[in-house]
Amino acid sequence: MNPTDTGNPDYFHKVVDCQWACPAHTNVPEYIRLIAQGRYTDAYMLNRESNVFPGILGRTCDRPCEPACRRGRLDGKPVAICRLKRVAADLKDDITDLLPPIPVTKNGKRIALIGAGPASLTVANDLMPLGYAVTIFEKSPIPGGLMRTNIPSFRLPEKVLNGEIDSILNMGAEIRYDSPVESMGALLAQSFDAVFVGSGAPRGKDLELPGRADSDRIHIGIDWLGSVAFAHTDKIGERVLIIGVGNTAMDCCRSSRRLGGKDIKVMARRPRAYFKASPWELDDAEEEGVEIVINHAPKRFIIEDGKLTGMEFEQLEWDESASKSKVTGTVILPCDDVILAIGQDNAFPWIERDLGIEFDKWEMPAVNKVTFESSRAGVFFGGDAAWGPKNIIWAVEHGHQAAISIHNYCQSEATSTRPVFGKNLISQKMGMSEWSYHNDYNPAHRQKMQHVDLVKRFEELDIEVELGFSAEQTAREVQRCLNCDVQTDFTAVKCIECDACIDICPLSCLTIAPDAPEEVLRKRLSAPAIHPDQALYASLPLPQTGRLMLKDEDLCVHCGLCAERCPTAAWDMQKFELVIPYAGQPQNGLVAAV
Amino acid sequence: MPSIVKPAIAHPSLARNEIGLTVRDYEGAMSTLCAGCGHDSITAAIVRALFELSLPPHQIAKLSGIGCSSKTPTYFVNGAHGFNSAHGRMPPIATGASAANRALTYIGISGDGDSLSIGMGHLCHAMRRNLKMLYVIENNGVYGLTKGQFSASSDVGSKSKKGEANTMSPIDPVLLGLSIGATFVARAFSGDKEQLVPILKAALSHRGFALVDVISPCVTFNDHVGSTKSYKSTRERLMAATESDFVPHASEILADIAPVGVTNVMMHDGSVLRFTRLPKDYDVTDREKAFAYLKAHPNEVVTGVLFTDESVIDMHEANHTPDVPLVSLPYEVLCPGSAQLAELMEEFR
Ligand SMILES: Cc1cc2nc3c(=O)[nH]c(=O)nc-3n(C[C@H](O)[C@H](O)[C@H](O)COP(=O)(O)OP(=O)(O)OC[C@H]3O[C@@H](n4cnc5c(N)ncnc54)[C@H](O)[C@@H]3O)c2cc1C
Ligand SMILES: Cc1ncc(C[n+]2csc(CCOP(=O)(O)OP(=O)(O)O)c2C)c(N)n1
Ligand code: SF4
Ligand code: SF4
Ligand code: SF4
Ligand SMILES: [Mg+2]
Numbered sequence: 001m002n003p004t005d006t007g008n009p010d011y012f013h014k015v016v017d018c019q020w021a022c023p024a025h026t027n028v029p030e031y032i033r034l035i036a037q038g039r040y041t042d043a044y045m046l047n048r049e050s051n052v053f054p055g056i057l058g059r060t061c062d063r064p065c066e067p068a069c070r071r072g073r074l075d076g077k078p079v080a081i082c083r084l085k086r087v088a089a090d091l092k093d094d095i096t097d098l099l100p101p102i103p104v105t106k107n108g109k110r111i112a113l114i115g116a117g118p119a120s121l122t123v124a125n126d127l128m129p130l131g132y133a134v135t136i137f138e139k140s141p142i143p144g145g146l147m148r149t150n151i152p153s154f155r156l157p158e159k160v161l162n163g164e165i166d167s168i169l170n171m172g173a174e175i176r177y178d179s180p181v182e183s184m185g186a187l188l189a190q191s192f193d194a195v196f197v198g199s200g201a202p203r204g205k206d207l208e209l210p211g212r213a214d215s216d217r218i219h220i221g222i223d224w225l226g227s228v229a230f231a232h233t234d235k236i237g238e239r240v241l242i243i244g245v246g247n248t249a250m251d252c253c254r255s256s257r258r259l260g261g262k263d264i265k266v267m268a269r270r271p272r273a274y275f276k277a278s279p280w281e282l283d284d285a286e287e288e289g290v291e292i293v294i295n296h297a298p299k300r301f302i303i304e305d306g307k308l309t310g311m312e313f314e315q316l317e318w319d320e321s322a323s324k325s326k327v328t329g330t331v332i333l334p335c336d337d338v339i340l341a342i343g344q345d346n347a348f349p350w351i352e353r354d355l356g357i358e359f360d361k362w363e364m365p366a367v368n369k370v371t372f373e374s375s376r377a378g379v380f381f382g383g384d385a386a387w388g389p390k391n392i393i394w395a396v397e398h399g400h401q402a403a404i405s406i407h408n409y410c411q412s413e414a415t416s417t418r419p420v421f422g423k424n425l426i427s428q429k430m431g432m433s434e435w436s437y438h439n440d441y442n443p444a445h446r447q448k449m450q451h452v453d454l455v456k457r458f459e460e461l462d463i464e465v466e467l468g469f470s471a472e473q474t475a476r477e478v479q480r481c482l483n484c485d486v487q488t489d490f491t492a493v494k495c496i497e498c499d500a501c502i503d504i505c506p507l508s509c510l511t512i513a514p515d516a517p518e519e520v521l522r523k524r525l526s527a528p529a530i531h532p533d534q535a536l537y538a539s540l541p542l543p544q545t546g547r548l549m550l551k552d553e554d555l556c557v558h559c560g561l562c563a564e565r566c567p568t569a570a571w572d573m574q575k576f577e578l579v580i581p582y583a584g585q586p587q588n589g590l591v592a593a594v
Numbered sequence: 595m596p597s598i599v600k601p602a603i604a605h606p607s608l609a610r611n612e613i614g615l616t617v618r619d620y621e622g623a624m625s626t627l628c629a630g631c632g633h634d635s636i637t638a639a640i641v642r643a644l645f646e647l648s649l650p651p652h653q654i655a656k657l658s659g660i661g662c663s664s665k666t667p668t669y670f671v672n673g674a675h676g677f678n679s680a681h682g683r684m685p686p687i688a689t690g691a692s693a694a695n696r697a698l699t700y701i702g703i704s705g706d707g708d709s710l711s712i713g714m715g716h717l718c719h720a721m722r723r724n725l726k727m728l729y730v731i732e733n734n735g736v737y738g739l740t741k742g743q744f745s746a747s748s749d750v751g752s753k754s755k756k757g758e759a760n761t762m763s764p765i766d767p768v769l770l771g772l773s774i775g776a777t778f779v780a781r782a783f784s785g786d787k788e789q790l791v792p793i794l795k796a797a798l799s800h801r802g803f804a805l806v807d808v809i810s811p812c813v814t815f816n817d818h819v820g821s822t823k824s825y826k827s828t829r830e831r832l833m834a835a836t837e838s839d840f841v842p843h844a845s846e847i848l849a850d851i852a853p854v855g856v857t858n859v860m861m862h863d864g865s866v867l868r869f870t871r872l873p874k875d876y877d878v879t880d881r882e883k884a885f886a887y888l889k890a891h892p893n894e895v896v897t898g899v900l901f902t903d904e905s906v907i908d909m910h911e912a913n914h915t916p917d918v919p920l921v922s923l924p925y926e927v928l929c930p931g932s933a934q935l936a937e938l939m940e941e942f943r
Contacts, residue, residue: 440597441601496630497825497829499785500630500634500635503634504634506602506604507603555606557601559598559601564596564597565634567630
C-alpha cells in the first residue's frame with residue numbers, strides 16, 4: 001500500500017472524528033480540554049470561531065459529531081460534546097473585548113442580507129470585521145429566524161439567543177425589521193455590491209385531505225410554533241394530534257403540553273426505527289407524557305357541525321424494510337386540535353424569474369455547492385434557502401463559505417478560488433514519560449442531563465427543561481474525551497523495530513508487516529480492522545527490514561504509550577490544529593481552485 | 595516509569611481462549627525496563643504463548659534471579675505464582691518448587707549474566723535433572739541492570755558502548771545445553787515473535803527442561819554500532835535452521851499430503867511439533883549434528899528449535915515421586931510418623 005501522506009491536513013483531521021463530522025469543523029477536543037482547565041471563556045471563544053453560536057448550539061445542535069465520536073465505538077456512548085459546549089457558554093465571562101475589532105473606516109462595499117437567521121448572521125459576523133457595510137432585511141420584528149420563532153423557549157432561553165445575536169448586531173450591522181423583501185429586482189436596483197439570500201425554508205407543508213378547509217383548529221406546525229413564540233397563541237385543546245414525527249413534531253407536542261394539551265398523540269406512518277426526530281427529542285417528549293403512535297396514516301379530518309372532532313387513520317402493516325405497507329384497518333381518534341408537522345418547503349415568490357437567477361423544476365434556485373453563488377453573479381444563497389431545511393450548524397457553515405465568496409467577489413477575486421485548510425503539529429512531550437495532556441483512559445460513563453421536575457417545568461412556557469451539567473458531571477464528562485487531536489506521529493527512519501509500541505498498545509492498533517495491498521493488510525493487523533471507513537496509516541519502509549509500520553486509527557485512545565515506550569522517539573504525540581480559513585484570512589497565499 | 599498503567603479497555607474483537615480469557619488477561623504490571631528493551635518483547639511473546647495454550651494463570655509459577663531480565667516475571671500473568679530469587683539461584687528454587695508441586699507450569703526467566711556466570715552451575719544441574727520447566731535466557735551480551743558490563747555471552751571483538759572490545763571467548767548457552775544433555779534447545783530473537791511464540795509453546799509442552807536462548811537487545815547499553823547483539827547486527831546475521839509450527843494436543847490435525855521436508859515430533863503430552871528444515875542437512879533429533887551445525891556457522895545467529903528429545907524421563911519420573919503435588923497427599927502419607935522413620939533408619943545400620 002502507498003505510504004500515508006500525513007502532510008495533507010485531511011489525514012489527521014479525519015482522525016478527530018467529531019471535528020471531521022462537524023459541518024463547521026469545531027475543534028472539539030481542544031475546547032473540552034479548556035473546559036477541563038476551567039478556561040470557559042477560552043473554550044467559548046474557540047467554539048465561536050467556527051460555530052458562532054455556542055450557547056444556542058450547546059442546547060439545540062443536531063450534533064452530527066456525537067454519532068461520529070470515537071468514544072462511542074469504545075464504550076457505546078459518545079462524549080456529551082454538545083452538553084459540554086453549553087457548559088462553556090453558561091460559565092463564560094463577558095466576551096465583548098475578545099470579539100474582533102470593527103474598522104471605523106469601511107471598505108466601501110455594501111452587502112445586503114435577506115433574513116436574520118443563523119445563515120445571514122454568520123455572513124455578517126464574518127464580513128463586519130473586514131470593513132463591509134452590512135444591511136439585513138428581516139420580515140419579522142425580531143432577529144434569529146427559526147431559532148427565535150420555532151425553537152421553543154423551554155429548549156432555548158431568550159436570553160441566550162439575544163446574547164449571541166447581539167454580539168453580531170453590535171458589530172454595527174444595520175438591521176431593518178418588519179421589512180420583507182418583496183421584490184428581488186427592486187433590491188438589486190439598490191446597487192448593493194453583493195446580496196445574500198438567507199431567507200430559510202418558510203413554508204410548512206399542508207395536508208390536503210377531506211375536511212382540511214372546514215376547521216380553524218388544524219394548524220401548520222411551523223406557523224403555529226411561530227404564533228406561540230410571538231404570544232399570539234397561548235392555549236390549545238386538551239386532545240391534540242400531531243401529524244409527523246420529525247423534530248418539528250417534537251416541538252409541537254411539547255409546546256401543546258404547556259398550553260393546555262393533556263392527551264397528546266404524535267402520529268407516525270412508519271415504525272420507530274425510521275423516525276426523523278433525534279432520539280433525545282423523542283425521549284424528552286415521552287418523558288412529558290406524549291404518546292407516540294406508529295403505523296398510522298392520516299385519511300380524513302372529521303368535522304361535525306362545523307367543528308373538528310377527530311381524525312380518521314389507516315392502520316398500516318409494513319414489510320421488514322418498511323418500504324411497502326398494507327392497510328389492515330381504520331381507526332378514528334377524537335381530538336380538539338391537529339398540528340401538521342410533515343415538513344417544510346422553500347418559497348421564493350418574491351424573486352422575479354427574469355433576473356438571471358435560475359430555478360429548477362422544483363422551484364429551487366441553482367446554487368453552486370462550493371461557492372454558494374447563484375447563476376447571477378453577486379447573488380449568493382445559504383442556510384435552508386439554498387437546498388431546503390437542514391439545521392443551524394449547516395446554516396452557519398454555509399454562512400462562512402458564502403462570506404468567503406462574497407469577499408472574493410467584492411475584491412475582484414474569482415469566487416471559485418478557495419483558501420485551503422492548514423495545520424499545525426506540536427509535540428506534547430514534556431519529559432521522559434510526561435505529556436502536556438491528560439493521557440489516561442478514564443472509564444467514566446456518559447453523564448445524564450438532569451431535567452426540571454415534571455410539575456414545575458409546565459408552570460411557564462419558557463422554563464428551560466435541561467438544567468445543564470453540574471460541576472461534578474462536567475468534571476467527569478471532560479475526562480471521557482480521548483484527545484483525538486493529539487496524534488500519533490511516526491518517523492520511519494528512526495524505527496529500530498523493537499516492537500515496544502506494538503506490545504504496549506492497549507487497543508492493538510499497531511502492526512509491523514511486510515508490504516501488501518491495503519485490503520490484505522487490513523486483515524493481517526494485530527486486531528483485524530472492523531471499521532473500513534477508518535483510516536489505516538502506513539509508514540515508509542522501515543530501515544532494518546523494509547516492512548511497514550501500520551496503524552488502524554479506528555480505536556486509538558491517544559494514550560501516548562506507544563510514544564512513551566519508543567526508545568528512539570520514532571513515535572511522538574503531536575497536537576494537531578486544523579487551521580480553518582475564514583473570509584479575509586488568506587492562508588499564506590494557499591488557494592485551491594475548484 | 596510509564597506515565598500511566600496500560601488502560602484496561604481492549605479491542606472488541608479480541609479472541610477468547612478455551613478458558614474464556616483474552617490475551618490481556620495474561621498481562622502483568624507495567625514494565626519499568628528501558629523503552630525498547632528486547633526483554634519487554636519477550637514478555638509479550640510469553641503472554642501470547644500462555645494465552646494461546648489456554649493455561650490457567652493460577653497454575654503457573656514464574657521464577658527468576660537478578661537482572662533486568664529477571665525483573666520481567668512481574669510484567670506477565672498477574673494471576674500467577676512468583677518467586678524472585680537471589681542472583682543465579684533460580685534453578686534450585688525451581689527444582690524445589692517443582693519437587694513440592696509438580697502440577698504447576700514452571701517458567702524461569704534469566705539473563706546471560708544470571709545464567710552463564712554466577713548461576714551457571716545451577717543451570718547445568720537443572721538440565722541434567724531434566725527438570726520440567728521453560729527456561730528462558732534473555733540474552734543481551736551485557737549485564738544490563740548493572741549498566742552494561744560485558745557478560746559471558748559477549749562475542750570476542752564485540753564493542754562496549756565506550757568502544758572497548760571484548761577479548762574473552764563467549765559461552766554459548768545452546769552449545770552448553772547440547773553438551774550437557776539438555777532435551778530441548780532452541781534459539782530465537784526478541785524481534786521476531788512469529789518464530790518465538792511457537793517455540794515458547796513447544797517448550798512449554800516439552801517433557802523436561804526446555805532451554806530457550808532469546809537474543810534480546812539491550813537498547814541502552816548494547817545496541818550501538820560494533821555490538822554483535824544489537825537489533826541491527828542480530829537481524830543481519832539471523833539464520834533459521836528450522837521453522838517450527840506447534841500443533842497443540844487438543845486441536846484437530848488435518849492430514850498433511852506428503853509435505854516434503856516436514857518432520858513431526860510428538861511431544862510427551864501428545865502435541866506435535868512440526869518442523870520444516872530450512873538447510874537440507876539439518877536434523878533436529880540428532881544432537882551431534884546439531885552441535886556440528888552450530889560449530890560450522892560461528893558468525894550467524896542460528897535460530898529455531900535446534901534439538902529435541904522427548905524420550906528422556908524428567909526429574910519426577912527419575913525419582914519416582916508421587917504423581918500429585920505434595921500438598922494434596924494425606925498427612926499420614928506425607929509424614930508416616932516416627933515408627934516408620936525408625937524402621938527406615940534400621941535399614942541403614
Ligand atoms: C420546529 C423547528 C425546530 C428546529 N429545531 C432545531 C434544532 O433544535 N436544532 C437545529 O440545529 N435546527 C433546528 N431547526 C432548523 C433550524 O432552525 C434551521 O435550519 C435554521 O434556522 C436555518 O437557518 P437560516 O438562516 O437558513 O433560516 P431561518 O432560520 O429560517 O431564517 C430565515 C429568516 O429570513 C426571514 N425571511 C424569510 N423571507 C424573507 C423575506 N422575503 N424578506 C426578509 N426576510 C425574510 C425569516 O423571517 C427568518 O427570520 C428547527 C426547525 C424547526 C422548524
Ligand atoms: C550475588 C550478586 N552478585 C552480583 C550482583 C550484581 N548484579 C546484578 S544484576 C547482574 C547481572 C545481570 O545480568 P543479566 O543476567 O544478563 O541481566 P540483564 O540485566 O542483562 O537482563 C549483576 C552482576 C547481584 N545482584 N547479586
Ligand atoms: S473522543 Fe473527544 S476528540 Fe475523540 S471524537 Fe469524541 S469528542 Fe472528539
Ligand atoms: S496512543 Fe499509541 S498506544 Fe495508545 S492507543 Fe493509540 S496507538 Fe495505541
Ligand atoms: S538496561 Fe538494557 S537490559 Fe536493562 S532494561 Fe534497559 S535496555 Fe533492557
Ligand atoms: Mg544480560
